[in-house]
Amino acid sequence: MAGGMERERTGGSPGPVGPGAGGARGDEPAPAGSGSEAAPAHGAAAAKGWEEQLARAVAAGEAEAAVRLAAEVHPADLAEFVLKMPAEARSRLLAWLPPEQAAQVVEELPAAVQSEVLAVLGRRRAGAVLEEMSSDEVADLLGELPPQRAVDLLGLLQEDEAADVRSLLAYLDDTAGGLMTTEFVALQDDLTAAEAIDALRRLAPDAETIYYVYVVDREERLQGVLSLRELIVAPPETPIRQIMRTRVVTVPPDMDQEEVARVVAKYDLLAVPVVDGAGRILGIVTVDDVVDVLEEEASEDIYRLTATPHGVAAAGSPWLRARLRLPWLVGLLLGELVVAKVIQGFEGTLERVAQLAYFIPLLAATAGNVGTQSLATAVRGLATGEIARGQAPRVLLRELQVGLLLAVALAATSAVLVYAVLGDGPVAVTVGVAMGVNTLVAAAIGVLVPLALHWLRVDPAVASGPFVTTTLDVVGTLVYFLTATWLLFRAAG
Amino acid sequence: MAGGMERERTGGSPGPVGPGAGGARGDEPAPAGSGSEAAPAHGAAAAKGWEEQLARAVAAGEAEAAVRLAAEVHPADLAEFVLKMPAEARSRLLAWLPPEQAAQVVEELPAAVQSEVLAVLGRRRAGAVLEEMSSDEVADLLGELPPQRAVDLLGLLQEDEAADVRSLLAYLDDTAGGLMTTEFVALQDDLTAAEAIDALRRLAPDAETIYYVYVVDREERLQGVLSLRELIVAPPETPIRQIMRTRVVTVPPDMDQEEVARVVAKYDLLAVPVVDGAGRILGIVTVDDVVDVLEEEASEDIYRLTATPHGVAAAGSPWLRARLRLPWLVGLLLGELVVAKVIQGFEGTLERVAQLAYFIPLLAATAGNVGTQSLATAVRGLATGEIARGQAPRVLLRELQVGLLLAVALAATSAVLVYAVLGDGPVAVTVGVAMGVNTLVAAAIGVLVPLALHWLRVDPAVASGPFVTTTLDVVGTLVYFLTATWLLFRAAG
Structure with missing residues (x-):
């Protein structure tokens, strides 16, 4: 930790200028979670004994024993342990630890727990811990707090550390400025x-x-x-x-x-x-912050692609989880209600050829699958930089070619299969034609939506899979019944 | 690069032992893509001029000019440039570059291009380039080649480098052994x-x-x-x-x-x-290899969750892309054919209450959405370690509680909406009941499948979303028509 470091930012003087040094995270050859000497510790796997002992020491109020035990443990392991403790025991232990170690542990905790811990610790102690944290972590933490409390905590820091943190607070969270540390x-x-x-x-x-x-x-x-x-x-x-x-x-x-x-x-x-x-x-x-960003962005892409609201994984109670997920599900349900209205609109067609109903899920699902594949390829290609800005027309063209090939193959396959199952030529042809059109539309929409969002500089993963598939359900059902009405009634005279 | 490094692995002698040193990737403060002096180069953005000049020099066969231009460019940028070149020009340029630089560029290329380049380079030159590559990269590359060619290339390496590579080849690609370098x-x-x-x-x-x-x-x-x-x-x-x-x-x-x-x-x-x-x-x-692993695993999760075959993004031609995607789509189509057979089995029910057909997509889609959400949360939780081994029962229980809450909410919502649209009480009740059952089943399956796979030590992302949703389509349609037959025919007398 860059704690008590001197700083010599004296303008034109020769010698080192000090935007600082340190940031212990990152380059520190971390001690193992286990307390064993130089033994291969295989991650934190071998580390079990200390957890029980430490929990007992904290419960018994034995500060010295707890501090001695904690000194042997890597801050990342200690943070995991602390998270599992009741809030009261948690603050007690963090109040006992040396500020530097407490700071390392606090840095590893989720934002919500960080501010909760700092609230309990008392001003003086909180200040000492903040002082030992790296400036980017302090800025992230303060950014999450109510402004008044942030200003109060900022006042506990030494002048230059406070200035660093204040300058970092000016940057948006998800930019280089929001991610950087001033300790270098x-x-x-x-x-x-x-x-x-x-x-x-x-x-x-x-x-x-x-x-x-x-x-x-x-x-x-x-x-x-x-x-x-x-x-x-x-x-x-x-x-x-x-x-x-x-x-x-x-x-x-x-x-x-x-x-x-x-x-x-x-x-x-x-x-x-x-x-x-x-x-x-x-x-x-x-690079350690970059590793966190990559994990975070990958989770975000996956949650969005599946219309799973961000934060569900962290949400504690089933009530909260359900409440977060429900609006998305109801929104999508409304889309499917449009599908129901479309089918209702073709009441007459359906009454004359009831077999058409059998293949509604088949057409909807396949179009959804094609669209989701296109979507995933485009979203991931944009996320990893495989699709660079300016390549959109090329990517779109290629995806349309793929879509055309898939459309021909799936149209033929489904027509043959439907005929095999049902023995009804006209329905088989109807399903085949609708399948071809839907597949092509699905491939186009699946790639167009993320490319358009990227072009608009919106995160392409916003185009969550279920919204695309629901749209495809509406379009696909319409295409299916239009084709059926046209083909079958023509065929039927 | 650890190229010409001496090694002193002399058993019990004091002094340094040398499992090696080096591995230039990683800690090298990389020069910018642009050729400008110390100017902020904002990634490779400012780097345009050199690409045209270099392409021209290669085309004109001006080896010296090309080498001079290439010397100014970061290997990662050069690799990107080389990838866009025709194969013939690519090998020509790589044959001109100093072996050390050529090795750095080759390390950044995809495996398929690496072996293609080495095939063209000629034995002697290929050996010089391999010698300069880090041992883990060489092992990865040789692992992709036909055994005979791998043995041939291995013979070009110096004794101790070859021994290192041989020992690395013994480890599986996706393990610590397969990922490690012997240069430390x-x-x-x-x-x-x-x-x-x-x-x-x-x-x-x-x-x-x-x-x-x-x-x-x-x-x-x-x-x-x-x-x-x-x-x-x-x-x-x-x-x-x-x-x-x-x-x-x-x-x-x-x-x-x-x-x-x-x-x-x-x-x-x-x-x-x-x-x-x-x-x-x-x-x-x-850590740089870890960054690559994280990106790779995130892509894998996303592709699998959407039943997009791995390798599609890298595949060049639309033909190949379509051929890779088709088997998955046809497999899923067969599943939906089962759905069609289920509906056909309830022919009589459907004939008596044709309106039931309107809500088939609504039920299927909502169950699919619930299942996918559960799946994504579980897969991502397992991938990031938020769900640790042994927590499965707790996670399952919580997801079932969430599923129950969602089931009640969605059953009520859909029943009300269907009644509003159709004005038909019995059908509305049927949809509501089926919706409740399906939602609960979907939440359970969505979380059970990845947990079970994890317990079997299979990558949970194998449980791709579309396979789960297709399963849910079959189950859901069956539940719907069973409910309808029971409720409506009871109601009807």
């Missing part, structure tokens, strides 16, 4: 390698992490980047300006977090600097 | 800090990356871990045994890659060592 190492470009190593010792005395060392000029404009390794290997008197890499991948603060994740993934970076229009470095986005 | 730094625990730094200089002369420095005993058993930072800050004469962290998160070689990704994400690691039963370090899995 930036050195003046006129230092030598030896001076730079010295500066690192001084600037980041207890920082575990130095992802990269950034090199800036007197105006804090990014000039280049160094790995720690390059610094060590260079002859001590070499100016770092000569050994740094001058071409650096950077991102602007308003870049969407998904795009930031893509940049980090593409270039296999451990961190990417966020720079403003003037080339000044504002912060860095680290 | 391991030092003997009796070195001092100064000796360790010296050893690093010697062992990894051109390695850009040192994620962590691992400390091993004479039998190569993992004793602890150090960050480069801790090494620099320590007084030169301190034995590293005294400054290393002795508790290390490790994973076994047969751990599933998704679980490895979860460990790295949970503990915010840059790399996790893979150790065997005896505690010997076999390799490391780096």
